[in-house]
Amino acid sequence: MSGWTDLFTVLPLPENWLRALLFVSFGLHMLFALLTVGTTLLGMLFLVYDRFHGLPAERDMRSHLGLRTLLVVLGVAPLLIIQVRYPHAFFTATGLFAYGWLALIPLIIISFLLLDGLRHTERNHHSRLTLTYGIISAALLLTVPAVFTGVLTLMERQEAWPVFGASGFGVNGALALHWLLRYLHVIGASCLFGAAFLLLFAKGEEQGKVPRLRNWLFGAVLAQIVIGIPLLFTVAKDMNWAMLWVVTLGAAAAMALLWIMRPGAAWPDAAVPRGLLVLLPLIFVAMLASRQMLQDRAVMPVEEQAVLARKERAAALQPYQQQALQSFSEKLATVYDNGETIYVQACAACHGGGGQGDGPAAVRLMVPAEELSAIRADREYIYGILKDGTPGTAMPYFRHYDREKLDLLLDWLSETFGMFDASPAAGDKHGDRAQAATVWAATCATCHGADGGISDFGRTLRPSPPDFRRFSLTPERAMDVITAGYPGTVMQPFRALPENLRRDLAGMANSFRSPDKKKTQ
Amino acid sequence: MMFPLLQIPGLGNGMTIALDAVPHVVISHGVAIGTISIIVLFQTLAYAGKGEHWARTARTLLNPVVVVVTSIGAITGVGIWVITGALAPEGIGSLIHLFFWPWFIEWGAFTGEVIFLLALYYNWDKLVTIRPGLLVALGWGYVGMGVASAVLISGVLGFMLTPGGWPWAKSFAEAYFNPTFVPQVVLRLAGGLTLGSLFIMTWAAWRFKGWEEERGSVLRLAGGILPVAMLVAAISAYIYFSRVPQTYLTHWKFAVGTSALSQAPHLLPLANAVACLLILAMGLAAFFRRAALCRVLCIPAILFSFALVAEFERVREFVRGPYLLPGYMYANQVLLIEHAAGERTDAPFLPNIRWVSGKVGQTAEMTAGQAIFAANCGMCHSGAKGVNAISTRAAGRPIDGINAIIGMTQGLGPFMPPFTGSEQERLLLADYIYKLANGDAPHREPGAKGKKP
Numbered sequence: 020m021s022g023w024t025d026l027f028t029v030l031p032l033p034e035n036w037l038r039a040l041l042f043v044s045f046g047l048h049m050l051f052a053l054l055t056v057g058t059t060l061l062g063m064l065f066l067v068y069d070r071f072h073g074l075p076a077e078r079d080m081r082s083h084l085g086l087r088t089l090l091v092v093l094g095v096a097p098l099l100i101i102q103v104r105y106p107h108a109f110f111t112a113t114g115l116f117a118y119g120w121l122a123l124i125p126l127i128i129i130s131f132l133l134l135d136g137l138r139h140t141e142r143n144h145h146s147r148l149t150l151t152y153g154i155i156s157a158a159l160l161l162t163v164p165a166v167f168t169g170v171l172t173l174m175e176r177q178e179a180w181p182v183f184g185a186s187g188f189g190v191n192g193a194l195a196l197h198w199l200l201r202y203l204h205v206i207g208a209s210c211l212f213g214a215a216f217l218l219l220f221a222k223g224e225e226q227g228k229v230p231r232l233r234n235w236l237f238g239a240v241l242a243q244i245v246i247g248i249p250l251l252f253t254v255a256k257d258m259n260w261a262m263l264w265v266v267t268l269g270a271a272a273a274m275a276l277l278w279i280m281r282p283g284a285a286w287p288d289a290a291v292p293r294g295l296l297v298l299l300p301l302i303f304v305a306m307l308a309s310r311q312m313l314q315d316r317a318v319m320p321v322e323e324q325a326v327l328a329r330k331e332r333a334a335a336l337q338p339y340q341q342q343a344l345q346s347f348s349e350k351l352a353t354v355y356d357n358g359e360t361i362y363v364q365a366c367a368a369c370h371g372g373g374g375q376g377d378g379p380a381a382v383r384l385m386v387p388a389e390e391l392s393a394i395r396a397d398r399e400y401i402y403g404i405l406k407d408g409t410p411g412t413a414m415p416y417f418r419h420y421d422r423e424k425l426d427l428l429l430d431w432l433s434e435t436f437g438m439f440d441a442s443p444a445a446g447d448k449h450g451d452r453a454q455a456a457t458v459w460a461a462t463c464a465t466c467h468g469a470d471g472g473i474s475d476f477g478r479t480l481r482p483s484p485p486d487f488r489r490f491s492l493t494p495e496r497a498m499d500v501i502t503a504g505y506p507g508t509v510m511q512p513f514r515a516l517p518e519n520l521r522r523d524l525a526g527m528a529n530s531f532r533s534p535d536k537k538k539t540q
Numbered sequence: 541m542m543f544p545l546l547q548i549p550g551l552g553n554g555m556t557i558a559l560d561a562v563p564h565v566v567i568s569h570g571v572a573i574g575t576i577s578i579i580v581l582f583q584t585l586a587y588a589g590k591g592e593h594w595a596r597t598a599r600t601l602l603n604p605v606v607v608v609v610t611s612i613g614a615i616t617g618v619g620i621w622v623i624t625g626a627l628a629p630e631g632i633g634s635l636i637h638l639f640f641w642p643w644f645i646e647w648g649a650f651t652g653e654v655i656f657l658l659a660l661y662y663n664w665d666k667l668v669t670i671r672p673g674l675l676v677a678l679g680w681g682y683v684g685m686g687v688a689s690a691v692l693i694s695g696v697l698g699f700m701l702t703p704g705g706w707p708w709a710k711s712f713a714e715a716y717f718n719p720t721f722v723p724q725v726v727l728r729l730a731g732g733l734t735l736g737s738l739f740i741m742t743w744a745a746w747r748f749k750g751w752e753e754e755r756g757s758v759l760r761l762a763g764g765i766l767p768v769a770m771l772v773a774a775i776s777a778y779i780y781f782s783r784v785p786q787t788y789l790t791h792w793k794f795a796v797g798t799s800a801l802s803q804a805p806h807l808l809p810l811a812n813a814v815a816c817l818l819i820l821a822m823g824l825a826a827f828f829r830r831a832a833l834c835r836v837l838c839i840p841a842i843l844f845s846f847a848l849v850a851e852f853e854r855v856r857e858f859v860r861g862p863y864l865l866p867g868y869m870y871a872n873q874v875l876l877i878e879h880a881a882g883e884r885t886d887a888p889f890l891p892n893i894r895w896v897s898g899k900v901g902q903t904a905e906m907t908a909g910q911a912i913f914a915a916n917c918g919m920c921h922s923g924a925k926g927v928n929a930i931s932t933r934a935a936g937r938p939i940d941g942i943n944a945i946i947g948m949t950q951g952l953g954p955f956m957p958p959f960t961g962s963e964q965e966r967l968l969l970a971d972y973i974y975k976l977a978n979g980d981a982p983h984r985e986p987g988a989k990g991k992k993p
Contacts, residue, residue: 114544413941
């Protein structure tokens with residue numbers, strides 16, 4: 020059961036099976052990768068060569084679509100297996116290399132589309148356009164292995180991760196050298212297998228290309244040996260005997276291939292030497308096997324360590340399983356299709372279950388949450404506050420609820436708190452009305468405006484005062500605010516004023532709201 | 541948070557996925573399944589002796605369709621995985637561990653699909669004369685593989701919405717054969733056929749070369765398929781949406797319209813109705829062989845159909861709520877159980893974030909705040925600017941308000957995950973967000989008075 024606490028610790032297959040599957044599927048993917056890159060690269064080189072030597076440019080790019088499509092499809096399986104077999108190294112490397120990794124998608128799409136466009140231009144004999152498309156698409160295609168080798172290089176070098184994480188693409192010398200050689204080795208292998216593919220499948224009028232392809236094949240094998248030796252030195256410390264044997268086998272096969280392909284060797288006119296069909300697969304399998312061994316040696320310890328840490332964490336978290344599922348169930352049962360649910364979920368934390376402004380989160384606020392049950396206001400005014408929030412306070416905007424939800428909430432506020440009822444009548448005169456009007460004009464109007472609307476100065480405040488033409492409070496609450504002030508705002512306590520005057524001012528504050536609107540609510 | 545946290549600047553993570561995923565859905569459903577099925581149908585009609593123009597039409601459409609499917613369709617498909625893997629490695633890694641086998645078998649179907657397609661592509665001209673029956677069989681083989689691939693992947697997609705009893709029972713069968721599996725498969729296939737028939741009509745109206753009667757028969761067939769496919773899509777969509785969690789579905793207008801359009805209650809239903817009617821009108825115009833009318837209607841119909849695809853995918857993503865794997869992991873890759881434990885113990889979360897990097901000259905508090913933001917909010921929110929920038933969302937809120945809001949995200953917006961971290965980290969996060977929302981005031985030189993800043 021504990022495996023399900025952390026899914027990374029569940030393996031769909033035993034490790035040995037995964038390794039075998041990875042080797043086979045990665046091999047198939049690499050085969051088509053080499054063929055796609057190789058035939059494209061050689062095709063473009065021949066195109067440029069022919070053009071500058073005035074030769075007719077006749078090549079068959081028809082195989083390209085099939086090769087590259089299989090390349091993409093066959094890439095899915097190794098990606099899948101890698102993400103199960105060593106996800107930690109893989110996701111860390113792709114995460115650190117993220118922008119290069121993500122750039123692969125547009126790079127590949129554009130390159131493929133250009134190659135298709137190229138076939139189209141060729142058919143219509145736009146030779147300059149053909150050349151442009153060809154060069155751009157080949158260049159784009161050549162960056163793809165650079166990204167992949169970069170990711171793999173980083174994946175196999177745990178010690179380089181912190182540096183890479185801190186300074187982005189800043190790679191140190193040893194890593195850069197390995198990356199460069201590895202990339203060149205892939206390009207060399209592409210030329211090798213691309214040339215071999217074209218040789219084996221050359222037919223009809225393409226037979227004229229055979230000598231050229233032979234030279235390329237010979238050159239590519241030679242280049243692979245030249246690049247391979249320093250590449251081997253960059254990974255010397257990770258090698259073991261098994262790997263050394265496999266590399267030696269591959270190298271011996273490469274030497275044999277060189278001998279068969281040597282310039283001046285007897286070469287049957289139409290057929291390709293049988294030796295090629297044995298040696299090429301041998302070289303391919305040997306090189307991929309040694310690559311796999313190196314990768315496993317570098318990456319598996321990282322993976323084992325990470326899985327161990329995950330298992331420890333899962334065991335520590337296990338006791339909280341019931342609690343987590345409980346809140347998940349509750350959450351799924353909470354549907355925001357009624358005003359009460361919306362209020363309880365979204366408002367009550369600050370405004371309190373009874374609308375007293377005393378919710379559990381309210382204690383954190385410098386500007387206290389308003390007592391909703393004391394508000395008597397226009398529905399549209401409150402809707403405006405819901406829509407835009409109150410800047411300068413914790414009251415957020417609620418446009419992440421659609422209009423229907425806000426209407427449900429407003430309905431509920433109306434039913435529960437009578438929020439849109441008429442403003443309470445000013446009541447009996449307590450003191451000298453004229454005096455209250457004078458105080459209002461001299462003091463309150465600075466922010467609240469002479470007509471209860473917000474003054475120009477009031478508008479500059481955060482939070483701004485409410486618009487008393489559309490908003491009022493119960494007399495008790497208004498009295499409280501006048502007496503004690505509104506903490507966190509410029510509304511200061513006016514305790515010093517006589518009580519009767521404060522009562523009159525509270526009455527005044529309630530008198531601005533238009534009576535006909537009160538009736539319609 | 542063992543893996544580096546990535547936030548795509550400007551676009552944001554969600555929009556980056558959408559830019560790749562929506563074209564993929566349009567192509568994989570509309571072209572790879574819809575259009576090619578109809579092409580194979582055309583070839584079958586030719587084989588059945590219903591006219592040579594069916595074969596000609598099929599052959600003409602094959603090349604561009606293969607190019608689009610193999611160049612854009614396949615790459616954007618792998619692209620969804622590449623992008624989500626980089627953005628949410630914990631989520632994708634967990635899904636892959638759970639669904640390795642369906643995914644692996646789906647890969648087999650995908651490979652089979654491609655092999656059939658390539659076999660068609662390379663051998664069409666040869667087979668059409670010597671073995672037309674085999675050609676038709678290859679075509680239906682392709683369609684079968686395509687449908688199998690769509691069926692296999694739907695279990696995984698459905699799980700992310702409706703995990704059935706999986707969170708409790710933890711069995712693979714509960715997870716994979718979940719309530720939205722079947723309606724989603726039918727919806728996607730019928731939607732694909734709708735799109736495919738739209739594409740075929742558009743092509744026939746504009747580019748068909750041949751007798752007007754032949755064009756008319758192509759239009760009539762495609763126009764006959766469209767309303768039926770649309771009806772099936774509508775019914776399956778209804779069943780599908782009745783099975784997804786209503787907790788989040790009731791927020792669909794906000795999901796699609798965002799806070800910019802959420803206050804116009806009738807806009808989206810109206811736009812959807814107009815879109816469906818236009819597409820249906822296009823189908824009827826084709827059915828009655830009105831090529832000229834089709835030429836006019838095709839542009840809005842296709843644009844609206846893309847918009848409907850985008851809308852559906854947006855809603856589907858949204859109704860997952862705050863979860864990446866329901867009952868297991870939140871959208872920000874925090875495990876439900878991890879959050880539950882943290883809540884009890886007030887444990888700090890920063891030590892779990894392995895990759896923390898700040899800008900040069902940044903205070904330690906800001907670096908910590910940035911990391912906490914990336915881990916908690918960064919999956920959906922951009923920072924200072926970009927799509928769904930937190931600086932806009934928190935504008936006008938004082939720091940105490942931000943701190944309070946962080947503590948109640950789940951209730952405030954039920955599609956938001958809760959904050960995971962200690963009280964002190966919550967303050968650091970509030971401070972960080974406050975500073976993002978309230979950047980330094982523009983400084984004006986004393987001499988530059990009167991000039992625009």
